Amino acid sequence: MTFIISFQRAIDRYIGALICLILNIVDMIISPSYKRVKIDNILIVRLWAIGETILVLPMIERLRKEYPKAKISVLTTPRVKEVFESVGFIDEIMVLGWDNRKLFKKFDMVFDTEPFLRISAIMAWFTGKKIIGFDGSVRSLLYSVRVPYNDRQHVVQVYLDMLREIGIKAEADRLVKLMFDANDESIAKQLVVRLKKPIIGICATSAESAGSRRWPQERFAELSDQLIKDFQASIIFFGIPSDEKYNDEIIDMISESKNVLNAAGKTTLKQLYALIERCDLVVSNDTGPMHISAAMDTKTLGLFGPNTPVRFAPYGSGNESIYIKHQCSPCINVHKGDICDCRNPICIEAITVANVFRTIKRMLRKNNKNQGSQLFGFSSFAGR
Numbered sequence: 001m002t003f004i005i006s007f008q009r010a011i012d013r014y015i016g017a018l019i020c021l022i023l024n025i026v027d028m029i030i031s032p033s034y035k036r037v038k039i040d041n042i043l044i045v046r047l048w049a050i051g052e053t054i055l056v057l058p059m060i061e062r063l064r065k066e067y068p069k070a071k072i073s074v075l076t077t078p079r080v081k082e083v084f085e086s087v088g089f090i091d092e093i094m095v096l097g098w099d100n101r102k103l104f105k106k107f108d109m110v111f112d113t114e115p116f117l118r119i120s121a122i123m124a125w126f127t128g129k130k131i132i133g134f135d136g137s138v139r140s141l142l143y144s145v146r147v148p149y150n151d152r153q154h155v156v157q158v159y160l161d162m163l164r165e166i167g168i169k170a171e172a173d174r175l176v177k178l179m180f181d182a183n184d185e186s187i188a189k190q191l192v193v194r195l196k197k198p199i200i201g202i203c204a205t206s207a208e209s210a211g212s213r214r215w216p217q218e219r220f221a222e223l224s225d226q227l228i229k230d231f232q233a234s235i236i237f238f239g240i241p242s243d244e245k246y247n248d249e250i251i252d253m254i255s256e257s258k259n260v261l262n263a264a265g266k267t268t269l270k271q272l273y274a275l276i277e278r279c280d281l282v283v284s285n286d287t288g289p290m291h292i293s294a295a296m297d298t299k300t301l302g303l304f305g306p307n308t309p310v311r312f313a314p315y316g317s318g319n320e321s322i323y324i325k326h327q328c329s330p331c332i333n334v335h336k337g338d339i340c341d342c343r344n345p346i347c348i349e350a351i352t353v354a355n356v357f358r359t360i361k362r363m364l365r366k367n368n369k370n371q372g373s374q375l376f377g378f379s380s381f382a383g384r
Contacts, residue, residue: 017118017138023125024141037129039067043107044074045120046084047096050269050288052155053080054295055315056113057087058172059159063111064089066168073107075100075123082269086178096123103127111162115149115334132162151333155311174316175295180270187267188274195234195259198364200227201276201293202235203284204250205243212306212345213286217246221253222353223283228256231364236279238272238289239264281363283356285348290314299363303356305348306330306340318366320359324350
């Protein structure tokens with residue numbers, strides 16, 4: 001799987017760059033001008049990453065308020081399609097495929113929210129008249145409006161910059177809450193019915209291509225032991241079906257696992273929303289469920305190493321991150337195409353169980369979810 005992802009990235013980087021140059025030449029020949037188009041149809045291009053898809057939602061929500069009568073569509077992939085189905089302000093969701101050939105210049109305005117991919121820029125050019133995307137690489141030649149990518153702020157703000165660049169005032173102090181139905185709620189309730197509070201959710205895994213973001217298994221086990229001993233907590237481990245074995249390996253290291261649940265593969269994405277909402281706190285590696293937790297207004301603690309919480313911390317009041325800066329970190333810069341999967345992740349391994357337990361203890365004792373985030377000791381970042 002990792003090889004396939006690397007191969008796809010290589011094609012996008014090199015073949016995609018060539019196509020972008022060719023399309024730029026086409027633009028120079030035909031000299032299109034769409035500066036004053038009436039905005040009736042808007043397209044958002046967002047292809048990958050559940051976490052970043054959640055982080056782009058405040059921008060789309062603000063766009064809906066600015067253009068209440070426009071049709072807002074999304075072009076995406078099956079992997080993140082369900083996230084867009086979890087909000088009420090998107091009119092149409094389309095999956096990237098051959099049927100998209102019917103969309104040539106159909107949209108008055110297109111936002112390419114991918115920070116680096118060439119394929120997203122090509123699709124934005126193909127489908128749109130006025131195209132907004134991030135500056136900084138060959139693909140930006142295809143955009144009508146080029147937005148500086150400010151990597152010293154949270155990604156929620158980076159996406160809102162796309163609106164600010166075209167004159168729309170935009171702010172967000174929270175993520176968009178994700179919707180689920182009564183059946184999803186019922187499934188989540190059944191899973192936790194025998195668990196005692198407080199319930200601590202843990203995401204110990206990460207995407208296939210991001211193994212270096214994982215805090216060591218034995219430390220999640222030791223942390224669980226401390227939470228069970230000091231708080232009589234119940235523990236839920238999240239994940240997709242392929243994460244079940246990985247979670248079981250952690251659970252086997254926990255001394256008292258009676259109130260520990262391996263929920264990997266036991267929920268749909270929307271049922272996971274409902275399950276996370278029932279947790280008192282979630283501890284997570286830098287991955288999708290961390291952002292789901294923040295969106296569901298569950299107190300969230302993110303553990304960071306190769307990536308930086310300056311950009312990707314769990315967003316919103318009351319959430320915290322632990323990050324111990326190393327000379328080589330961050331080595332992940334998605335907007336530059338740097339997707340490092342380090343085999344010696346000393347940055348994430350520098351986080352101790354004591355660091356994490358101390359932060360959880362403080363967070364659990366905060367009764368008001370709306371209290372402001374606090375910085376953690378030596379090198380921690382709040383949710384924005």
